[in-house]
Amino acid sequence: MDAGLPGPRVLPGQLDADLADHLAAPSPPLGVGLGGEAPRPARAPSGAESRENVERQSAPQSATAPRRLITLSARRLGLTTPDGTVLLEDCDLDLPAGSATAVVGVSGVGKTTLLHALVGRRPAAAGALLLHGEPLPAATRHRNRDQLRAVQLVGQSAVDELNPAQRVGRAVARPLSVLHGLDRATALAQAQAVLAAVGLPPGVAACRPHLLSGGQRQRVVLARALAARPDVLLLDEPTASLDPGTARSVLDLLDRIRTTGTAILTVTHDPAVAARADDVLTLRNGRLTEDSAHLSATPAKPRTDRTEPPVVRRSDR
Numbered sequence: 001m002d003a004g005l006p007g008p009r010v011l012p013g014q015l016d017a018d019l020a021d022h023l024a025a026p027s028p029p030l031g032v033g034l035g036g037e038a039p040r041p042a043r044a045p046s047g048a049e050s051r052e053n054v055e056r057q058s059a060p061q062s063a064t065a066p067r068r069l070i071t072l073s074a075r076r077l078g079l080t081t082p083d084g085t086v087l088l089e090d091c092d093l094d095l096p097a098g099s100a101t102a103v104v105g106v107s108g109v110g111k112t113t114l115l116h117a118l119v120g121r122r123p124a125a126a127g128a129l130l131l132h133g134e135p136l137p138a139a140t141r142h143r144n145r146d147q148l149r150a151v152q153l154v155g156q157s158a159v160d161e162l163n164p165a166q167r168v169g170r171a172v173a174r175p176l177s178v179l180h181g182l183d184r185a186t187a188l189a190q191a192q193a194v195l196a197a198v199g200l201p202p203g204v205a206a207c208r209p210h211l212l213s214g215g216q217r218q219r220v221v222l223a224r225a226l227a228a229r230p231d232v233l234l235l236d237e238p239t240a241s242l243d244p245g246t247a248r249s250v251l252d253l254l255d256r257i258r259t260t261g262t263a264i265l266t267v268t269h270d271p272a273v274a275a276r277a278d279d280v281l282t283l284r285n286g287r288l289t290e291d292s293a294h295l296s297a298t299p300a301k302p303r304t305d306r307t308e309p310p311v312v313r314r315s316d317r
Contacts (some may be wrong), residue, residue: 070094070222071132071263072118072151072232078126079113085180087113088284089126095232095263100254102266102277104291109283111267112156115234118265119153131231149179153232156237158217162209168195169205175228194223214241222250226257234258235266239273251276 033275059282072095079088095101103111116122118129123138131150135141155161162171173189176182182190191206198219209217218241224235233254239247247270250311254275266273274280280291 003093005302024054046185069097071099071261072096072136073133074118074127076127077117077124077129079110079117079180080125081110081113086286088283088288091127091288093288095265097261097263099223099279100258100264100266100277102268102274102280103283103288104268104274104280105283107269111283112236113237113290114283115153115265115267118232119151119234120236121153128234134220145179150173150231152225152228152232153234153235154218154222154225154238155213155235156240157242158214158221159207161221162288167205167209168209168212171209171220172205172224175224179228190283191223191227194227195220196254197226198223199246203255215246216241218242232263232264232265235264235268237268237270239268240268246270255281 062072062106064236074091074093078086078089102116105111113122117124117138120136120138120140120142120143128135129138131147136147136151140148148247162168168189169188170287172194173182173184173187176187176190177184180187188205192202195204196202200216200219204212204216204220210218218238222235222238235254238250238254242250251273257261259265281288282291
């Protein structure tokens with residue numbers, strides 16, 4: 001259950017207009033990124049560049065298939081455990097802009113490893129990643145500032161994700177300063193707005209993580225990821241520490257975030273989370289496959305304007 005500091009435990013009926021603009025806004029110019037490369041603008045390509053990227057990413061499709069704007073792609077991805085056990089092999093995965101995809105499977109099958117490979121914490125054993133059709137380095141240390149901003153992970157263990165010595169407000173403000181170049185005062189003010197959007201009261205910003213409940217800490221980690229204004233949001237069991245009411249509110253927020261074009265990939269055991277996804281994939285025996293049986297058993301779910309599903313297939317090349 002999510003208990004602790006007094007204050008709102010559910011989100012507002014809709015995002016505050018200013019916050020919605022903040023989450024969707026492009027990043028200001030930042031010069032050279034952390035990897036020594038000039039970062040791309042924090043938006044999908046437009047004009048001739050957009051057409052070129054879409055055509056390149058859609059190449060495997062037939063000439064009559066509709067074009068898709070793919071945010072993140074994995075090609076011939078392979079995952080292994082430290083001792084070499086195969087978790088996933090030779091897999092292609094496409095996440096279109098504004099999509100919501102859930103990955104299910106038994107514990108220990110490699111779902112969290114998949115998220116860590118995509119965010120760059122644990123590079124895959126094989127394969128390549130593409131962000132907006134351009135190569136994405138496998139490891140975070142080789143990614144520039146905009147690539148780091150674009151792919152964000154909300155891990156399952158908030159205790160491991162948060163610095164115990166850092167106050168919550170500073171933790172959420174950090175990506176606004178480091179990735180978006182905001183000054184300290186502006187970053188802290190916008191951090192307060194993001195914390196409010198995930199249902200946390202103003203007093204939380206001044207607290208250190210150990211003073212919060214498990215559910216509150218989990219929402220702080222989510223707020224920090226949203227503050228980066230990601231193109232792709234990766235979530236590992238996002239409702240595991242939340243009471244049912246707060247979980248529904250967070251899922252409602254994620255539905256609204258998708259309308260800005262953010263692609264969401266969620267690892268979950270929670271049927272309520274899978275029911276919100278456009279597509280459910282099962283990771284089993286080294287294969288990531290569409291779970292049509294799971295989708296047919298779930299109730300109707302909110303949809304965005306996205307019409308193209310993610311592509312997931314085994315490469316036979």
